[in-house]
Amino acid sequence: xxxxxxxxxDIGSPRIALVTxxxxxxxxxxxxxxLQDSAFLGAGVSCHYVPxxxxxxxxxxxxxxxxxxxxxxxxxxxxxMQWLRDxxxxxxxxxxxxxxxxxxxxxxxxxxAIRDVAVVPTTYADDADELERALDTNPSAMxxxxxxTSAGSRLTGRFVTGSPAALNLGVQILAENLTVMIQPFAxxxxxxxxxxxxxxxxxxxxxxxxxxxxxxxxxxxxxEYREVITPAVLAxxxxxxVLQAHSAVRQIAIERGWLGSSDELLYGxxxxxxxxxxxxxxxxAELAEPSFFFEVDPGSAQRFVDAAVxxx
Ligand SMILES: Nc1ncnc2c1ncn2[C@@H]1O[C@H](COP(=O)(O)OP(=O)(O)O)[C@@H](O)[C@H]1O
Ligand SMILES: [Mg+2]
Numbered sequence: 001x002x003x004x005x006x007x008x009x010d011i012g013s014p015r016i017a018l019v020t021x022x023x024x025x026x027x028x029x030x031x032x033x034x035l036q037d038s039a040f041l042g043a044g045v046s047c048h049y050v051p052x053x054x055x056x057x058x059x060x061x062x063x064x065x066x067x068x069x070x071x072x073x074x075x076x077x078x079x080x081m082q083w084l085r086d087x088x089x090x091x092x093x094x095x096x097x098x099x100x101x102x103x104x105x106x107x108x109x110x111x112x113a114i115r116d117v118a119v120v121p122t123t124y125a126d127d128a129d130e131l132e133r134a135l136d137t138n139p140s141a142m143x144x145x146x147x148x149t150s151a152g153s154r155l156t157g158r159f160v161t162g163s164p165a166a167l168n169l170g171v172q173i174l175a176e177n178l179t180v181m182i183q184p185f186a187x188x189x190x191x192x193x194x195x196x197x198x199x200x201x202x203x204x205x206x207x208x209x210x211x212x213x214x215x216x217x218x219x220x221x222x223x224e225y226r227e228v229i230t231p232a233v234l235a236x237x238x239x240x241x242v243l244q245a246h247s248a249v250r251q252i253a254i255e256r257g258w259l260g261s262s263d264e265l266l267y268g269x270x271x272x273x274x275x276x277x278x279x280x281x282x283x284x285a286e287l288a289e290p291s292f293f294f295e296v297d298p299g300s301a302q303r304f305v306d307a308a309v310x311x312x
Pocket of ligand 1: 146151153154156183214
């Protein structure tokens with residue numbers, strides 16, 4: 001006999017919480033929802049989309065909690081970080097809340113660089129002086145300015161080097177108490193986009209190409225945020241970089257006690273661009289709340305669900 005929890009009939013099987021947001025407009029059009037839901041259904045698992053903002057939820061009552069689409073966190077960062085900290089000891093969180101908190105600040109790129117992972121060259125600026133200096137010394141014709149915590153290209157712009165608008169965006173980011181990242185613009189993003197690779201349980205599942213998002217002088221390409229996603233095949237040097245980045249992240253998680261020494265992370269997504277010397281470099285390692293773009297590979301949602309079910 002099932003019991004009724006709110007509007008969801010709990011069939012009594014293992015229960016998985018997929019953490020989302022109460023701001024449902026933000027998750028409309030979640031590209032992963034349909035394939036994910038049917039794969040979980042096929043596995044006989046009750047899965048519940050639960051907003052992180054709901055203080056009445058008993059997260060420990062779920063067999064597994066997967067942070068999936070809490071996409072309003074950049075606007076409520078302090079509150080969301082506290083939410084994660086309060087759940088750092090819960091063993092039913094995959095990926096762990098502490099790893100997610102670490103991953104929401106792109107200072108992690110510097111930690112990966114120390115471990116010999118090739119990352120997009122980045123200067124971090126914590127005040128206006130550092131910002132000006134970084135912009136003055138940017139070596140490429142165009143420069144990227146963005147915050148250490150972001151999603152969906154928020155406060156992210158591309159500028160001609162020397163443009164006063166680049167400084168203005170940096171000042172706006174500092175005013176939100178966020179560190180500014182200054183990077184050379186990788187021209188390859190305009191011609192061939194970036195390549196994202198999804199890893200479940202330590203194995204590469206699939207890759208996709210994401211078209212360019214940024215237009216000129218801080219504007220979005222075409223004036224709106226539009227992700228064009230297509231299937232992609234990883235080059236050999238890109239595959240090595242993905243595996244190296246994943247292994248460095250896993251090592252960090254183990255060293256800090258966020259992962260058992262023989263365990264794997266449930267998921268990771270590694271976004272790579274090619275620099276102007278054609279070498280691949282990591283733009284982002286996403287261990288928090290990435291879209292997986294299951295639609296580029298028919299078996300991929302099943303691989304995610306299999307990895308989740310192995311943790312029950
Ligand atoms: N150094 C860079 N070179 C080229 N394009 C970039 C660079 N940094 C960011 N972009 C563009 O801006 C987009 C958003 O930046 P990203 O670092 O992926 O942040 P987020 O996805 O967290 O908003 C990327 O998908 C890419 O199109
Ligand atoms: Mg990105």
